[in-house]
Amino acid sequence: MPKPPPSTSPPPQPLHGREIILAVCGGIAAYKVADLLSKLVQRSCGVTVVMTPSATRFVTPLTFQTLSGRPVRTDMWDLPDSSDPQHIGLTEKANLMLVAPATANIIAKTAAGLCDDLVSTMINAAACPVVFAPAMNNLMWTNPITQENVQKLTRLGYRFIGPEEGWLACRNTGPGRMSEAGSILEAVTQILTSPGAIPKPVARTILKPNEDV
Numbered sequence: 001m002p003k004p005p006p007s008t009s010p011p012p013q014p015l016h017g018r019e020i021i022l023a024v025c026g027g028i029a030a031y032k033v034a035d036l037l038s039k040l041v042q043r044s045c046g047v048t049v050v051m052t053p054s055a056t057r058f059v060t061p062l063t064f065q066t067l068s069g070r071p072v073r074t075d076m077w078d079l080p081d082s083s084d085p086q087h088i089g090l091t092e093k094a095n096l097m098l099v100a101p102a103t104a105n106i107i108a109k110t111a112a113g114l115c116d117d118l119v120s121t122m123i124n125a126a127a128c129p130v131v132f133a134p135a136m137n138n139l140m141w142t143n144p145i146t147q148e149n150v151q152k153l154t155r156l157g158y159r160f161i162g163p164e165e166g167w168l169a170c171r172n173t174g175p176g177r178m179s180e181a182g183s184i185l186e187a188v189t190q191i192l193t194s195p196g197a198i199p200k201p202v203a204r205t206i207l208k209p210n211e212d213v
């Protein structure tokens, strides 16, 4: 029996036209984020990359600029748009801000409300949901301070994808390995396409006086 002709309909593109801010932090897993970015772009997602100063020591902005086809922001004091000096407007246009790799440092800074560089300031002021994909040494991940910060942020509506257990760049094995690009992509797609799955933008949640967080 002859085989039916291959389907000519294009694969579904659930991320088509979505806007993501990809915030890259200073962990060795930053190299894997180039692959994640390429996968997002191939799914017709618009991605704007922002980087911490530490992240630029691991992968150059040029790599992300080339893959995203957009300028990469690394400096709070570089002001391309005088009406939006802190680049906060970027998060107003975005459907999601994905922090990958999320270092112990950026998790701690977010939990403490610190805003001393472009990425931490944008997270603090984000008008869209913020999702972290942590990557760090197993002892950093299991450090009670990190765990307490993760619990606090989860309670506040931030999402976490991973980390996984496995081989770590420090040549240890344990929890702290960033989820693979495919798993992050799947989780992001699910968050963006499941009705009601998107957590409220944290910055817009007004707490009542004396309410515990």
Ligand SMILES: Cc1cc2nc3c(=O)[nH]c(=O)nc-3n(C[C@H](O)[C@H](O)[C@H](O)COP(=O)(O)O)c2cc1C
Binding pocket: 024, 025, 026, 027, 028, 029, 052, 053, 054, 055, 102, 103, 104, 105, 106, 135, 136, 137, 140
């Ligand atoms: C080679 C090297 C690898 C590192 N890898 C990680 C990592 O995977 N996760 C992490 O949390 N910190 C890691 N660090 C430490 C961070 O780079 C450091 O805490 C930095 O202040 C993070 O800054 P950022 O959060 O602003 O990007 C690493 C440092 C070095 C020198």
